[in-house]
Amino acid sequence: MVGYIHPYEVLKNRQEKQGSKRAIGVLRLGEKTQDDFIFLNWREVFDRLQKCGVFLQSLGLKKGDRIAILGRNSFEWLLIDWAAMATGLVTVPLYPQSPLEEIRYILNESEVKILFTEQIIPELSILQISFLEIEKTHLNSIEQFNPDLLESDEIASIIYTSGTSGKPKGVMHTTRNFFEAVRTAAPCIRLSEKDRLLSYLPLSHVAERILIEFGCLYTGAEVYIIDRVERLMNFLPKARPTIFFAVPRVWDTIRFRIEKELRSQ
DSSP states (O other), X not given: OOSOOOHHHHHHHHHHHSTTSEEEEEEEETTEEEEEEEEEEHHHXXXXXXXXHHHHHTTTOOTTOEEEEESSSOHHHHHHHHHHHHTTOEEEEEOTTSOHHHHHHHHHHTTEEEEEESSOOTTOOSEEXXXXXXXXXXXXXOSOOOOOOOOTTSEEEEEEOOOTTXXXXXXXXXXXXXXXXXXXXXXXXXXXXXXXXXXXXXTTSHHHIIIIIIXXXXXXXXXXXXXXXXXXXXXXXXXXXXXXXXXXXXXHHHHHHHHHHHHHO
């Protein structure tokens, strides 16, 4: 992997050189829920990124303003994050299962201007925009997108701790942080454009974000997105990941499933 390059420039290069190559497989896209993966290639991903960027720039936000992302893993989650980095905004990812009071605390503490969410939360007074609204209404722009990229040492995202030892604490990350993490990890796990990755752990966690969101960007690996862990065992054989990242509970589930099938034979 060569020296640092901004995520937007990486996406631009991929759509120019590998536009027709599969990039992301999803089970949900807007209102459509599928029984099998449908795919977006790098050209389609970059086209949507530019249109989402035009939409974000229309909201009157200033460079460095914070926006939050709350929802299960989805293409829209990735799209908003990538578009934010291309428009000079700072993202604050939130866990979908977080209590309302914790969400409210993080939104206030990080001075978030807009919450992009899978489902509107009536109890919150902050301006909210749903993933579905973006997909249905705001990806049809024909305006030219003029990126306003964050510098490599500017804050790109604030990732909060789980709060198990007190109130959640925000950790500031730059785009260079994400790049260096991938550059360090990719050779260790031999991650390349020939690999297939499965995204099912929360994208709001830094490990999933680095491996999936930026791993696929900087190496060209295919990503298959599952919106909840309960669907993992059904779609694992369809995705056939070549590199699989899991927590102990998931490995226990896989072992239990294998042992059960062996006993039934």
